[in-house]
Amino acid sequence: xxxxxxxxxxxxxxxxxxxxxxxxxxxxxxxxxxxxxxxxxxxxxxxxxxxxxxxxxxxxxxxxxxxxxxxxxxxxxxxxxxxxxxxxxxxxxxxxxxxxxxxxxxxxxxxxxxxxxxxxxxxxxxxxxxxxxxxxxxxxxxxxxxxxxxxxxxxxxxxxxxxxxxxxxxxxxxxxxxxxxxxxxxxxxxxxxxxxxxxxxxxxxxxxxxxxxxxxxxxxxxxxxxxxxxxxxxxxxxxxxxxxxxxxxxxxxxxxxxxxxxxxxxxxxxxxxxxxxxxxxxxxxxxxxxxxxxxxxxxxxxxxxxxxxxxxxxxxxxxxxxxxxxxxxxxxxxxxxxxxxxxxxxxxxxxxxxxxxxxxxxxxxxxxxxxxxxxxxxxxxxxxxxxxxxxxxxxxxxxxxxxxxxxxxxxxx
Numbered sequence: 001x002x003x004x005x006x007x008x009x010x011x012x013x014x015x016x017x018x019x020x021x022x023x024x025x026x027x028x029x030x031x032x033x034x035x036x037x038x039x040x041x042x043x044x045x046x047x048x049x050x051x052x053x054x055x056x057x058x059x060x061x062x063x064x065x066x067x068x069x070x071x072x073x074x075x076x077x078x079x080x081x082x083x084x085x086x087x088x089x090x091x092x093x094x095x096x097x098x099x100x101x102x103x104x105x106x107x108x109x110x111x112x113x114x115x116x117x118x119x120x121x122x123x124x125x126x127x128x129x130x131x132x133x134x135x136x137x138x139x140x141x142x143x144x145x146x147x148x149x150x151x152x153x154x155x156x157x158x159x160x161x162x163x164x165x166x167x168x169x170x171x172x173x174x175x176x177x178x179x180x181x182x183x184x185x186x187x188x189x190x191x192x193x194x195x196x197x198x199x200x201x202x203x204x205x206x207x208x209x210x211x212x213x214x215x216x217x218x219x220x221x222x223x224x225x226x227x228x229x230x231x232x233x234x235x236x237x238x239x240x241x242x243x244x245x246x247x248x249x250x251x252x253x254x255x256x257x258x259x260x261x262x263x264x265x266x267x268x269x270x271x272x273x274x275x276x277x278x279x280x281x282x283x284x285x286x287x288x289x290x291x292x293x294x295x296x297x298x299x300x301x302x303x304x305x306x307x308x309x310x311x312x313x314x315x316x317x318x319x320x321x322x323x324x325x326x327x328x329x330x331x332x333x334x335x336x337x338x339x340x341x342x343x344x345x346x347x348x349x350x351x352x353x354x355x356x357x358x359x360x361x362x363x364x365x366x367x368x369x370x371x372x373x374x375x376x377x378x379x380x381x382x383x384x385x386x387x388x389x390x391x392x393x394x395x396x397x398x399x400x401x402x403x404x405x406x407x408x409x410x411x412x413x
Contacts, residue, residue, distance in 0.1 A: 106181020148305025235354025367400025
């Protein structure tokens with residue numbers, strides 16, 4: 001495997017001391033009487049979490065638990081860019097013929113978001129009637145314990161190229177993906193750019209355009225004459241809320257990430273409140289514990305490239321550093337039909353965008369789709385059992401993506 005090396009998370013005592021000092025010196029804003037989540041993260045919540053992070057939370061305990069996972073690091077070089085040290089978790093199933101699965105996080109997620117899936121997916125069910133998976137869970141470049149780029153123009157195509165090269169380096173010539181948030185967009189980019197390697201993708205965040213008569217005539221007619229289901233009507237309300245009230249972070253990170261970066265890099269309270277707001281608003285009443293939130297945010301605070309680096313994916317996705325060479329895989333591209341890559345979808349009612357099925361079917365050959373009665377944006381964390389079941393049903397015997405990977409059925413032989 002060449003330069004693939006074991007990796008151990010090792011945050012220094014000086015880094016921890018610096019964090020606690022900054023937390024102890026936090027200066028909080030005031031708050032309007034009667035202010036709620038509609039105005040952002042409430043003062044009482046942020047004060048409580050800040051105190052817990054400083055006085056009660058034990059990062060070293062969390063670090064030791066994280067290090068029980070099989071971490072690795074290896075250099076990956078995208079065309080036109082310097083090599084980056086990419087951190088990832090790699091668990092090979094003991095089930096013969098396990099399906100190689102690349103699990104891709106988004107923002108404000110990271111590799112830990114997928115931890116609840118690791119044991120059930122790699123062990124499989126009985127190994128005969130339920131598939132098992134070889135699982136690869138990377139930290140995206142600029143996130144977690146992967147290195148960040150200092151070069152402009154590292155956009156969606158580069159994230160896709162990085163992860164495809166990682167899978168090839170691990171010996172997986174064919175594989176499948178799963179993701180939400182940026183994991184959805186990167187999965188789509190991989191499917192477009194590397195269809196000979198990525199054979200299927202399962203997604204849990206809706207992102208599609210409405211069908212057009214010239215591109216999708218049958219879907220356009222169906223969309224025009226078919227009433228929305230109850231799920232789709234409720235989904236429209238959720239989508240409207242996000243577009244009108246929840247996209248401020250996206251606009252800032254897509255336009256001026258550097259300005260925001262000063263707050264994220266200098267103030268752990270700013271980093272905490274920026275991320276905690278999304279953990280609350282984007283989940284479906286998930287009961288976040290203080291320790292969960294602190295571990296989640298600590299991975300950003302102690303990240304190799306720093307918490308500001310993660311926001312730049314938004315800017316790079318929407319801008320080109322060279323007008324003569326526009327970015328590959330912009331939003332219109334990743335929403336175009338992708339032939340040859342089978343698509344599965346799990347729809348959760350409290351995700352950011354919950355779209356009609358006719359929209360989703362413009363993306364490609366949709367061979368699996370399921371509406372869930374509850375759950376939000378962080379499906380792998382909030383509803384891991386549902387994601388595991390959906391993956392087993394999609395890739396298991398009788399599923400639309402069964403045997404789509406050579407030698408990877410997921411079944412005991």
